[in-house]
Amino acid sequence: MEKNYRLLVINPGSTSTKIAVYDNERQFFEKILRHPVEEIGKYETIYHQLDFREKVILDTLNQEGIDLDDFDAIAARGGNMKPVEGGTYRINEQMIKDLRKGVMGHHASNLAGIIAYGIAKKLGIPAFVVDPVIVDELDELARFSGLPEIRRKAKDHPLNQRAAARRAAAQLGGEYREFNFLVAHMGGGISVGVHKRGRIVDVNNVLDGDGPFSPERAGGLPVGDLIDLCYSGKYTREEMRRKITGGGGLVAYLGTNDGREVTARIKNGDRYAELVYRAMAYQVSKEIAAGAAVLMGDVDAIVLTGGLAHDQMLVEWISERVSFIAGVMVFPGEFEMAALAEGALRVLRGVEREKIYI
Numbered sequence: 001m002e003k004n005y006r007l008l009v010i011n012p013g014s015t016s017t018k019i020a021v022y023d024n025e026r027q028f029f030e031k032i033l034r035h036p037v038e039e040i041g042k043y044e045t046i047y048h049q050l051d052f053r054e055k056v057i058l059d060t061l062n063q064e065g066i067d068l069d070d071f072d073a074i075a076a077r078g079g080n081m082k083p084v085e086g087g088t089y090r091i092n093e094q095m096i097k098d099l100r101k102g103v104m105g106h107h108a109s110n111l112a113g114i115i116a117y118g119i120a121k122k123l124g125i126p127a128f129v130v131d132p133v134i135v136d137e138l139d140e141l142a143r144f145s146g147l148p149e150i151r152r153k154a155k156d157h158p159l160n161q162r163a164a165a166r167r168a169a170a171q172l173g174g175e176y177r178e179f180n181f182l183v184a185h186m187g188g189g190i191s192v193g194v195h196k197r198g199r200i201v202d203v204n205n206v207l208d209g210d211g212p213f214s215p216e217r218a219g220g221l222p223v224g225d226l227i228d229l230c231y232s233g234k235y236t237r238e239e240m241r242r243k244i245t246g247g248g249g250l251v252a253y254l255g256t257n258d259g260r261e262v263t264a265r266i267k268n269g270d271r272y273a274e275l276v277y278r279a280m281a282y283q284v285s286k287e288i289a290a291g292a293a294v295l296m297g298d299v300d301a302i303v304l305t306g307g308l309a310h311d312q313m314l315v316e317w318i319s320e321r322v323s324f325i326a327g328v329m330v331f332p333g334e335f336e337m338a339a340l341a342e343g344a345l346r347v348l349r350g351v352e353r354e355k356i357y358i
Contacts, residue, residue, distance in 0.1 A: 006070050010057065010107045010116050011077040015040060017053055021066055022341040030337065031060060046108055047100060050164040054115050074120045076134020077159070077336065078225070079110030086135045086158055086200065087355045088343040091117045091127040095357045101113045104134050128354065130343030131159040135200065136151045142202040142294075151201040155207040156191035157306070158200060162180050163339035164305035165195050171329065172300065179300040182291040184284055184318070186308035187334070189245075190259060192287040202294045204287060209244045212283030215257035215308070218248025219283065250276065250346040259308050266313070281314055285321035299326040302349045307333060 004023055011018040015037060020030040033056050036047075043049045061068065074302045076091070081098040089095070091113050099110045101240075113129050120127035135158035143151045161183045162176070169176040175200030184192045189206040204211025204220075213219035221244075230240055235348055244254075251257050254265075265273040292299050302322055309332040319328045346352040 003070045003349075005345060006343075007341050007344055008061075008071050008074045008116075008119070009076070009225075009337050010074065010112050011336055011340065012053060012111045012115075012132035014108045017057065019057055019060065020336060020337045020341070021061075022338075024345065025338070025342065027338065027341070028065060029066065031064075033057070033060060041086035046106060046111060049108075050111060050114060050118075053111060054118060057115065058119070068123055071123060071125055073344050073348060074116040074127040075340040076116035076127060076129050077109050077340065078113050078129035078134070080107055080134055081110075081113075081132065081357065083134045083154070084132065084355070086131050086162060088128050088130045088347045088352060089132070089355045089357045090347075091120070091129060092357055094154050095129070107133075109133055120211050125352075128344045128347065130340050131162050133158070137199045137201060138203070139201045139294075152210075153205055153208070154200065154203050155205045156200075156203045157185040157187070157189070157206070158193070159336050159339050160334050161191065161193045161195070161200065161203075163335035163342075164303050166339075166342075167331050167335070168301050168303045168329045173334060175275065177276060180298050181301055181303050182288050182293050182295075182299055183303040183305065184288060185302065186214070186284065186306040186314075188215050189217045189327055190219075190280075190284060190287075190306075190308075192284065192291055194291040196295060202291065207245060211287050213249040214225035215250040215259060215279055216246050216248065218244045218252065250280070259311050259314065263313060277314065278317060281317035282321070285318050288318070288322045289325065297325070302326050302328045302332065304328060305331045305335075307332070309333070326358060 007022040009020040015035050017033045020027050079099050080102055081095055083101055083266055092152060096117055099113050116127040117232055138154050145152050165181045165183050166176045168178050168181060181195040183195055189307050191203055191206040192211060193200045193203040197322040209218055210220050254262060254273055262273050262277050288302060304315055347354045
C-alpha cells in the first residue's frame with residue numbers, strides 16, 4: 001500500500017495567504033486567509049508581517065482541528081531568491097537569508113519559504129519550495145537583448161506553467177520531459193514559455209515589461225516612445241513602474257483588469273472593448289508563434305492556462321491564429337496549490353531528487 005503523506009501548503013499574496021492540506025494528491029482543506037489593507041498597512045515592510053501571518057496560519061489550522069504533528073512536510077511558494085533551474089528545493093539557511101534580503105526583489109511570496117521553514121523546524125520535518133518565481137533555464141541565445149548592459153531574465157509563472165504542461169503531458173500519454181510545449185499563462189500578467197523536453201528555455205519577462213500586454217501590464221513597448229515618456233517630466237520613476245506593471249494593458253485602455261467585465265461590455269455592443277481585447281489575443285498569438293520558431297516548429301501542443309483561459313471567446317481568438325502550429329489544449333485556472341503539493345510528493349516518494357539551494 002502506498003504511504004500516505006500529509007502536506008501543508010503555503011502560498012502568500014499581497015493581501016491574502018492561501019493555505020491547504022493534502023493527503024497525498026487529495027486536497028481535503030483549503031482556505032484563503034484575507035488580510036485587510038488596514039491590517040497589512042500597520043507593517044513597515046513585508047518582513048514585519050512574518051509573525052502575524054504565521055500566527056493566522058497556525059490559528060486557522062487549530063480552529064479546524066488539524067494537528068500539526070500529523071504533517072510529513074511543508075511545501076511553499078518560492079520567492080525572489082537567486083535564479084535557479086526548475087524543481088523542488090529543500091529550504092535551507094542560505095535560501096532564508098536570500099529571501100529576507102530579497103536578492104531578486106521584495107514580494108509577499110518571499111514570506112512563504114521563511115514561514116514554512118520556521119514551522120517545519122519546530123516540527124522536525126522538511127520544508128520545500130517548488131518551481132519558484134525566479135526559475136531561470138533560458139538558453140544562452142535567449143538572454144541577448146541588443147545591448148550588452150542588459151541581459152534578458154526569466155520572470156514569469158513557472159509553477160503554473162509547468163503544472164499545466166504536466167497535465168497536458170499526462171493527457172498525451174507521456175511524461176512532461178518527453179514533450180515540447182508552448183505554454184501561455186494568462187492572468188493579471190501573461191507569460192508565454194517555451195518548454196523543451198522539461199526545461200523552460202525561453203519566456204517573456206512578464207514583470208518588467210516584455211511580451212504581450214495583459215489585463216494590468218503594458219508588455220513590450222516601442223522603446224523610443226517609452227524613453228520620451230520617461231523623460232517627459234510627467235512621471236516619476238516609480239510612477240512609470242506602476243504605469244507599466246499594474247496600470248498598463250486593459251487597465252490603461254478600459255479602466256479594468258477584469259476579463260469578465262470586458263467580455264460583458266463586448267456582449268453589450270462595446271466595439272472599442274472588443275478591439276482592445278482582440279489586440280491582446282493578437283499579441284498573445286504572436287508570442288506563441290515566436291516560441292514555435294525557438295522550437296523550429298517541433299511543437300507537440302500549445303497549452304493555454306490561467307484565469308483568462310476560462311474565457312471561451314478569448315481562447316477561440318487565440319486558437320484560430322495558432323492552431324496551424326499544433327493542437328491547442330486548455331487548462332483554465334491556476335494549479336499552484338496542487339503543483340506545490342505534487343512537487344514535494346515527487347521528492348518524498350523518490351521520483352525526483354530534491355535540489356540543494358546554494
